[in-house]
Amino acid sequence: MFKRLLLLLMLLVSLPVLAENWPTEQWSSGPKITGPQLQALENYAFAPRDDVSRKGVRTDALLVIRDGQLIYERYAGPTTADTAHLTWSVSKSLIATVLGVAYGEGLFKLQDPAANFYPPLQSHPNVSIADLLHWASGLDWQESYEYAPLNSSVVAMLYTHGRQDIAAFAADHGEFSLPGEAFRYSSGDSNLLSATLKTMVGAQRYADYPWTALFGPLGIRSAVWETDATGTFVASSYAYMTARDLARIGLLMQRDGRWGNRQLLPKDWVEFNRQPFNRFKANQDEAVPGGHWWLNRAVDGAERPWEDAPDDTFAALGHWGQALYVMPSEKLVIVRYGDDRDGSYQHNELLRLALAAFAQKVQP
Template structure:
């Protein structure tokens, strides 16, 4: 009997030790996520704390965190007194987690920021502005698009089951350059910035392309990462192309279900690019496709080292966003000043559609070639190491394996579909053969609750 009690006591001790260990590592990530999400949704997304707590932070275990807004435009999240994280809002930079740096040091940072043009988009026609010209009808009777398209868009907002909230917040359809459909969920409109999550990777890839056009970067040169130049483990051979294609070979764990490299990077590290670059090689560069937010943040660090601090924080705005009329866009930084190129861009749905339209136009906007003329073609060519032909340069593809299309992500959709994609259902989908850009933004906790393939097929049927 005593032996059984001793075994039970040992098992209980092991269980408690693991629980303490897990909480010690998980709670800072939980509070970091909560503080950052509440801060950005409020100050950039013009949301109330109540709505964020009910939606983004309303599920377990996120609801364990207590969130408070401070008078100095910061947000503090705590869990049972065991963990505390703070996110600070700074105009032009968005919200930044206070990691490995003091709040005072963070607030003292001074970067060269862009000046927002004094332009009223409502006075300028789409796509450069937000004034939508009245479309002329082909006949007195409504055509198929006018009958079916509103139904196709509306269906994206309908829950399949009451316990599976789709939470679609915006749908836009751009056909042949015209904004032909637009709908928002209650509490949202065309002025609300919405979070990219991993659609930010496609912006990072776009900025790399612009530096290639300027002759400041070469795709097949060793990536200019300072810490790799003296490494002897093979990292010095990793190229810019391999980072774009997610074939760097770095030993980085992209798992969000527990404390991992990805969650530690986003919610506990000041310098996300440097943190990822410090990881060792796992496989030979170029040999294996492995989707990693770390690769995207290394690319963001490369942008900074190439441009220098005098240009870095202005470059995306002056060279890309403002040229497209994307006046709402904000790229958030980590505590070191690097853009979080993997995850944190806020922009209105119309601005996301503009970025998609740039790609549909092969990188040309208002007769100015912003990207290399062959960039979109290269960016949408499947990575050889990707088994289903599903990835290009920080962009997802529907190409399928070259030997057959049966393994395409969306088998019934056109093979030339490519798209920017982010957590919880953020998507900008481009179909060149249909001259189509579709934006769907929301907060769908489970990807199975929203059927992208059916959604896009309804729109394709409507515009034919």
């Protein structure tokens, strides 16, 4: 009798996992979506492209996963399902996810001084790993792009005198505040994290670590990640991946770091990623920084930035309209690649239209 009860209990415990949809080599397909709401979304996301002026909303890929199944996919321009698309600053959230595996291995703690793992930061000894993840190192970094290239730290790091050793270039900046006191978005902070990972896992493991630790277990086959001349991954900017593969990262995060029966990321790591940086001062329409992810949270008296999306929505965002949106309460993951050059694209508008087309209340 006892053995039968034990067997029944084991079956009941395993049922929720067995009932979930997980991709294998390919995503399984869910119910086909049609109707006027979908048409409204497509009219916004896939307006006729002007490849001369490059103005307007220019979506290269839009892919939607609901409850672990692919329910919508469309491509435009030169992008196809097989294109490993440049993710730009979505790469920052990818390095945070890779670091989460190392955290689960016990290789570092959030409050560890980053200089313990990257000696050139000895001139900034109080900068912690958590500070870097919050973009709150206190380093005097100027994250400006095409509109102010002469004053841009990131342009110098990626394209001129910093490009040979991106982490050393970032570490050589002075301070504008104490570490952990203020948010200042910085591609330099992300590349310093990439350099710390090299020491955490060891030089021999580092070159393959994103693949062995994260991409391989998730079934991601398309990933390419550029390095600088020292072999440091350009974690700020230069990871490439198909939309279908990036969606696997989203599903991992939607399900609190679990992939099938394996807790690939510790739950407290994912919780840290999704908690607002407590020193952040909100500006209108600005997403809230978490642990190298962006959050749809109301903070400091400001309303949440994407008012038509659930407040548990979080995202990885990149230059020219790259986005990975995760909505746990709706069991939705949305990948959007783009080539937006003039500010026409709005996160909230796409999310509003996507929710109208794809949201389906399901039992937890």
